[in-house]
Amino acid sequence: MDGAAIIEQLVGPDGRADPYPLYELAHGLGPVAPCGPGVLMAVGHHACDQVLRNPAFGVPDPVQREAWEPGFADHPAKVLLSRSILERNPPDHGRMRSLISSVFTARRVAALEPAVTAAVHRLLDTMAAQGADGSPVDFMDAFAFRLPVGVVCELLGVPEADRHRFRGLASDLTAALELLTDDGELATADTAAEELSDYFTRLAAARRAHPQDDLVSALVQVGAAQPELLSGHELLANLVLLLVAGFETTTNLLGNAVALLFDHPEAAAGLRSGAVTPAGLTEEVLRHDSPVQLTSRIALAEGLDVGGVPAPLGTGVFVLLGAANRDPARYEQPARFDPTRRDSHPLSFGGGPHYCLGAQLARLEARIALPALFARFPALAPAGRAERRDRLVLRGYRTLPVRAA
Template sequence: MDALDGTEIIDALLTPAGSANPYPIYARAHRLGPVSRIWDEMLLVPEYRTVHQLLRDSAFGVADAQARGGFDPTFHEHSARLLLSRSVLENNAPDHARMRSLIASVFTARRVAALAPAVRAAVDRLLTELADLGADGTAVDFMETFAFRLPVGVICELLGVPESDRFRFRDLGSALSVLLEPVISPQELATADAASDELVDYLGELADQRRAEPRGDLVSALVQVADGADGRLSDQELLANLLLLLVAGFETTTNLLGNGLALAFEHPWAADGLRSGRISSAGFVEEVLRYDSPVQLTNRLPLVEGLSVAGVPLSPTGGVLLLIGAANRDPARYDRPDLFDPTRQDSQALSFGGGPHYCLGAQLARLEATCALPALLSRFPRLAPAREPVRRSRLVLRGYQSLPVTVRG
């Protein structure tokens, strides 16, 4: 197989075949060393150690509104991009730390842990519905009927979004999450703007309702924070972060559940081990996160001058593309990295990021997946794929559009 340079690695990943199965391309990226130069001023990093380090290095940050405006002259013309730039996802210190601490003060580990009984109840309810839908042997789309509905139901319950409104969020979330992709068509950007406008209107009305009649949900708590005397969250920041909590609260977990079930089908011994308890649910989920991460790449920009990455100088106007999916399969970090092994003891996958931007919802995603996957496989011993699943045409957020299954043989 011919060698590829860094730019050719990216070009290959951006093809339909590359996004469908990026792992052979990642293996070729590893052969180039810890860092490769791409285009003029960007660096490509597939190595676990370096990705881990850069995610935690305060000298690097995310592309904020100022940076995006510098390399995209149309940035301010798009409501979706502007809204996302007001969230914790696209801010650096000090605004990032201010917003994140306020969100973390209400989206606490204790609050998430207390959700375990509600998550188990939601799993049982959805499994019963799945059984009813597939009782006659009809193929049922796991992504639509379970993988989306579980996390969207949980995050909406946490936020205080009425159950009658939740069906609309899968398409809206998909339209918005395309903003994370490296290449976006004008039509996709227009659809993202429309989705952003619809969600802002919805969340604005919900916030106003909670101002008038507070409840014990996250929207009420964040509204109280935003309305505090010190004005710690602006109105736009409140809406941007509510939208982020909503969409991020189900997008990643939906993909995690779909990827996990597909891997259970590919490795029946692992599915049997999960059913019997020989393989722990936590170990299985951690290996899914490592082996087929729902988030495949991210980027960082230098916040100061004179930086280098693994000895390679970085231009002050350059940036770093971090291949999380490749780092999770780094042969220098993992023994037999291309082997799916849920008994690994040292996974520590980078799928939820690290450092200041470590995913706020990581604990919740793990809770949902560790409850759902063993319950699903135990409830349906003859669960099987009905036909070939369909991958989403995405590179950054990796998952399935549809995963048809039968629940009885």
Template sequence: MDGAAIVEQLMTPAGRADPYPLYRAAQELGPAVQAGEFLVLVSGYEGVHRTLRAPGFGVADPELSARWDPEYPNHRSKQLISRSILERNAPDHARMRSLIASVFTARRVAALEPAVTAAVHRLLEEMAERGADGSPVDFMEAFAFRLPVGVICELLGVPEQDRYRFRGLTSDLTTVLELIATEDELDAADEAADELSGYFADLAARRRAHPEDDLVSALVQVADQDRGRLSGRELLANLVLLLIAGFETTTNLLGNGLALLFEHPEALAGVREGRIRPAGLTDEVLRYDSPVQFTSRIALADGLAVGDVPTPYGTAAFLLVAAANRDPARFPEPDRFDPTRHDSQPLSFGGGPHYCLGAQLARLEAAVAFPALLTRFPALAPAGDPVRRDRLVLRGYQTLPVAVR
């Protein structure tokens, strides 16, 4: 199988369900291989790591998308995402990211630990009530979604009564991040983009009139003070992105992590007994079954290369993050789940200018959640077959039934 065939197989239902054999096939071809005239498939850790940080590579920003994607002008969802820092290159990316980082600070995230701990224990008690009669509890709905969405909404200033609506909307919107999407999926994404934009436009207006101690108020103030640094449309796009990034990947991290602990009871016992550090578990879940499997970069100049493969201007580098996280050249026994690994440094949060702003928050939530979950429920066990979401880029579970009694 050559690089082009691997890309084609990754887009099939079977490839999305279990992409890891295809990642291994890509690595057997080489850490970076040609997969088309203007496409390079990158599966090696070093190649992904360097490309994420290389100044000559960038993302498909609005200008590039309008030039190369004939569907871009027809879909409001694509345009919304492209106005955020996720799909902007220098100098716009640095301009917007510096403003967001100025309010989404490490100190503010660290100060959330007591609130995260309280939220974890409240959700665990609710899970105990739901499963007290022996009924299965869907971990994804009852905990893995509700914890991070509650935390990011608290940061943003989203009222509690509004938070229930976001899981379906963001699921629809994030289909635009996948390699392929049907017209029906894109239509649903457009509707979700409209609803989320409208919601945050209304919330921003309320915070402009009556500021509170939250991120929406802070960003509205920054945008109003200097319109040249953050336009109104950019403000809305980045508020939507902060919501999505604040819980989408963390939900998958928690679900993937619990499923792996069920598959590896010795690791589960180690976490419960305190022999395995929560940070080590989090790193290994990120490495072994990354919530973000794939990203891409585009060569913005001639004369570039990934490894030994030339990448002329306009060449897309498909960065198989999940494959790089299992690169045998970087990790001994890469297909073994081992939360005691040292110096893991998975690439799941990206790297370079686009390194995930919420990485510290996701790690905090996981570090609090897993030990508390296993301590509260000593007999926690699967209670049925889990169901994966039919996604490649954002890998996680739709449902994960558990018994808590």
């Protein structure tokens, strides 16, 4: 099977359900392989890391997307995401990211630890009450969604009464990030984009009139004072991105972790005893079953290569993060789940200019939540069949029923 066939299989139903056998085949082709005219597939850890860190490899921007995808501009979901830092190159990317980074700081995130701890225990109390009679509890809805959405909404300044709306809207919107999306999914994504844009238009107007100590107020003030640095369209796009990215990947991280600990009870026992550290567990979950499986880059300059394979100007690169995290040249027994690994360095949050702004927050939430969950419920167990989301790029569970009592 060549690179093109592997990509074709990955976007199919079997590949979306379990991409890992295809990644093993891809590694057999080498760390980098062609997968179509002017397109490469990077699966080696070093090769993927090289591409992510090199600013000469950019993201496909709106101009390129319009050339490759006729009708791109007709879809509000794609247009909205293309106005955010997710899909912009220099100088626009640096201009916007520096503003967001100035308010979404490491110090602000670190200061959230007491609030995250309190939120974790409130949600565990709720789970205990829901499952007190032995009834199954859907971990994804009761905890994995509610914890990160509550934290990021608190940061942004989204009222608590509105937060329940966002799981469905985010799921619908992020279909636009998949490699292959049918017309029905795109129509649903477009509706979600319009609803989220309308919501943040109203919230931004409210914060403009009555500023508070939150990220929306801070970004609104920057945009008002220096509109040349952040346009109104860019403000809305990045607010939506901060919301969605602030909980989608963390929700998947928490669900993937619990499912893996069910499959590996010795690791759960190690977490309870202290033999497995919360940090080690989090990094191994990120490596073994990454919440983000792939991203794309494009060569913005001449003379580039990917792992020694020439990448002329305009070459597209599929960066398979999930495959890089299981590279046998980087990891001993890469398919084995081992939360005691050292020097894991998963690429799940990307790297370089587009390294995920929320990586520190996601890790903080997982490191607090997972040990607390398994300490509170020593007999936590599956309570039925878990259902995966039918996605490749964003990998996680739709439902994960558990028995907490």
